[in-house]
């Protein structure tokens with residue numbers, strides 16, 4: 600018998616399903632309005648449903664309601680729940696700190712790793728991706744608030760690392776990701792936007808700045824204002840996590 604750490608009941612209350620559907624509707628309107636304010640089309644902003652601790656039944660409700668990007672931040676949970684998800688037209692991004700020993704399994708199922716937070720991790724992903732003949736799109740995570748508790752590259756070490764990582768095989772840098780401090784968040788979104796544009800202007804070989812992933816349930820509208828084109832939304836869609 601196999602014991603699963605993440606075990607979900609097979610029935611979900613209708614009320615919960617309706618709530619998720621309604622939250623998606625509200626979220627899409629808010630994203631659309633935030634996009635309009637800066638003359639962007641709503642389609643230019645990707646809404647990611649962050650699915651940690653969420654029952655896969657509700658995740659599939661979100662997919663059916665038109666959310667086509669899912670984000671998971673715990674490797675073990677992702678691996679256990681993966682088979683339960685609808686897959687057609689759905690993209691999966693890994694957004695948490697990835698331990699070296701999980702790289703091999705995770706790269707088989709993800710479309711992008713948003714949370715590459717060290718040169719060492721990039722090297723391991725490159726090595727494992729080469730073995731399965733896959734090129735993995737990655738974003739680099741920036742510790743924009745220089746917080747001890749968070750992973751990611753420090754601002755002053757970023758450029759050096761981008762150049763090193765851009766030379767690794769079977770990886771493709773596609774943008775930046777951040778989880779800024781909650782306090783004075785706009786200041787950090789603005790810094791991220793500046794860094795993103797600066798790097799983009801440098802036109803480094805094998806580096807595209809296509810995605811700026813920032814903004815969560817409480818601050819996604821502000822993030823969109825400062826150029827985010829992936830917003831990562833958990834509790835706004837699925838309620839607060841237990």
Ligand SMILES: *Cc1c(COP(=O)(O)O)cnc(C)c1O
Pocket residue numbers: 649651672694695778815816817831832833834835
């Ligand atoms: C949990 C999580 C989110 C979503 O947070 P909410 O505040 O619930 O929207 C976004 N990004 C990352 C990396 C997360 O771990």
